Amino acid sequence: MPTEITLRLQINGEQVRRIIPANRSLLDFIREDLRLTGSKHGCDVGDCGACTVLVDGAPQLACITLAAECEGAAIRTIEGVTDGGGLHPIQEALHRHVGAQCGYCTPGIVMAMTSLLEADPHPSDSAINEALGSNICRCTGYTKILAAVREVARPGSPS
Amino acid sequence: MTDDRDFHVRAVAEGGVLGGGGRGKVDGLAKITGRSVFVDDLVLPRMVYAKVLRSPHAHAKILSIDASEALAMPGVLKVMTGEDCTARYGAIPVAQDETALALGKVRYIGEPVVCVAAVDEETARDACRRVRVVYEPLDAILSIDDALSADKPFIHEWARKPSNILRKVDQEYGDVDAAFAASDLVLEGTYDYPGSTHVPLETHAALAVPHADGRLTLWSSTQNPHYMHRTIARVLGMRPGDVRVIKPDIGAGYGGKCDTFCTDVCSAWLARALDRPVKFVFEREEVFYAHRGRHRTKMWLKMGMTKEGRVTGIDFKAWAEGGAYASYGVVTSFYLGVFMTMPYKVENYRFQSHRVYTNHPPCGPKRGHGAIQPRFALELHLDRMCEALGLDPVQVRLDNLIEAGHETVNGLLVPSIALSECIERVVQASDYRAKKGSLPPGRGIGLACSAYMCGALHAVYDNDLPHSGVQLKCDRSGRVTIFSGTADCGQGSNHMLAVFVAERLGIDPTDCTVVEADTDLTPVDLGSYSSRVTFMAGNAALQAADRLRSQIASALAAKFKVPVESLVFAGREVRGAWRPIPWLEAVDIAEGHHGTLGSVGSYKPPKIGSRLKRTSVGPSPAYSFTAQVAEVTVDQVSGVVTVDKMWAAHDLGRVLHREIAEGQIEGCVYMGVGEALLEEQAYRKDGVHMTPSILEYRIPTVYDTPEIQVLLVESHDPGGPFGAKEAGEGPQLSTVPAIGNALHDAIGRWLTNPPYTPEKVWKAIKGR
Incomplete structure (x- = not known):
């Protein structure tokens, strides 16, 4: 059996403390131990971005992050993307544009775009591409996702 | 054809729920909040x-x-x-x-x-x-040649008649040889379309x-x-x-x-x-x-044309490498040929296909099942013949188009088609005529067209039962629950069902709960394949909604002493009595009048198409049509191809929800761009998969995806629900040949074997 460790971190604003195997991935920790199933397994090797969460505000691939590395960190998942509930503007825009078809990549994309827009509320197209570049969406061709992000990034201008 | 203004005017006149217009879809909020349950x-x-x-x-x-x-x-x-x-x-x-x-x-x-x-x-x-x-x-069978060889062992030796050929199809209509003899140009060509796979994220x-x-x-x-x-x-x-x-x-399927x-x-x-x-x-x-993805398909195509550009006849052979199990391969062997002549008038057509077993993962239905490969060959071949005869590819396509009511030589009856509008719109939007042959070296533009089915007339097992069933429950809460065996894979079929029901009852799609895909609870629906759901389940939903509306209307007519025909369901109320009756009250009155409310609807395709005697695989109650233009840039030094922009005009019959429809077409084009430039399900000589990961099997990221302009064209199919046809599969057919034709315009070479990797393109430029 792998060594167990005691992990303390903040998840969506809430302090948690769990004893977990030292080799547990952050994604398994979030999904299995905390039952926050919005973050998805797409590849488990960091290729697809479906597991993207924010670690201290920065997007990170939870499937190739050890939970143990996140000791003391503040993690945000799709379940906590807005503080007090309600929709983040990017979620609202994705909904209106139908930026989610099957919805499997969507939580990861919402987190990546949330991080982008919080760091820079008006990102350029190349900054948007860079932030979206690690997230695979196999349904939409990114077109409706980009329209939603551009609308939030540049309100009023045609997307 | 429609523009935004027509579209919104009509949508509002009919109750306002058709169209989308920035209102999301009924299950959209769950998806964007990560609450969908997989x-x-x-x-x-x-x-x-x-x-x-x-x-x-x-x-x-x-x-x-x-x-x-x-x-x-x-x-x-x-x-x-x-x-x-x-x-x-x-x-x-x-x-x-x-x-x-x-x-x-x-x-x-x-x-x-x-x-x-x-x-x-x-x-x-x-x-x-x-x-x-x-x-x-x-001894392993690792290629089409191996499978056709007499010296190899059988992969399925247990079968009654062992063979490494799963299915051979031979069909001939008209007199192909006579047609060739009467042609001004007869051109032969070979094409090799790669295998590819779906990669659903779940x-x-x-x-x-x-x-x-x-x-x-x-x-x-x-x-x-x-x-x-x-x-x-x-x-x-x-x-x-x-x-x-x-x-x-x-987490999607795309056929996988x-x-x-x-x-x-x-x-x-x-x-x-x-x-x-x-x-x-x-x-x-x-x-x-x-797997169950695209069959690698080797093709031989011979086509005759008059000097005016009239297609006289087609002779086509395809060999599809199917992997170790049949999956839908019997269907594939037909789909490789049955849609070939559509959307053009071709009265002489000969077709032969082999779908073979090999010791690779099984192939099956991937978006555009079996029709992608021949469409690639045909659309490139058309441009090649246009070049040889000095004809305009746009005009030749327009001149050969079938019209509504046409029955193809192999018995496919086409109730509606608006492909000429599609062609005109992409040609205009892309400025194709000005750009073709006139772009700077290394840049090119290409056009291609395609046709696809809206569900199969026959289920995969023979029966005389409905293909789609929908059941509605409605009670004094005002909520309408839609029970349907359909399987939403992200294409938006749940929303589509809610739109049909809401439109007929004058309520909002969000007033409906869709209960789908549960064999204990929902009436049978054959499933999400062959682009059948909007057409078939949509018709079933309309029938069920009409029956529920009749129940409610008859109760109101009795109570308010007005003719049933005077009642209009719109805006969450029923109008036509001396006062508007709010929806909740209308349901209450109906439940009191009739007892518990409920209705069912079902759809069974009509038996249409008369000439097709030898197969039940291929005919559909309706067909969708697409025209696409690709503009590409080729780096002459590295051979890297960039698709700068795609224009896709799709005849989807009727727009039920603008963003969902556009999203389906964008997704098709995206997947086509992947097949054109990046993707290949390839194996080493010993049968080992070359790229079994998302890192190695290169699916397009945002960087690889061109700008896609979608143009929605409405032909109002007479059998479609509100005139609608499919939009989620057919548009992929013309993407790859449009890019292939654009590549020729850019570098003057016909590349007949996608994906167009830098190596292949570089060799073509260098003439190697």
């Missing part, structure tokens, strides 16, 4: 996990399996082998050649051989590694739950719950009524989740054996072995 998100008490051990050989006899060491491991509960579940199954009744685990021999590298159930995934995975399987390798997953009364529930990431239901009952030897299949939210997989059969068998819930989720690599 199979892997489900956790049940006493649940255990399954994993499989896969074959390291392309073709080998299984001499022995020793699982004693695995079974002795703590936490290991059960080991299952092919001998435990020997009933052969398969998507098509005439080609049932699969078992969930290899039986007696393995037929491809990555084939499941042994399944282990354990208390957690890690233990199950470790235990698989400790199962000893002894193999005797056999891997295949199943969760089987045994019940105290002996029944079984299977949660599966399937596109076809009904066919899954039949298969699981048969393979497990259960009565169909004792099996319940539920498709929760699924139409079959029954080892996840389904093994979890179901193990759940019964252990009397515990069993979850089985594929790892990403396993999806590349489960």
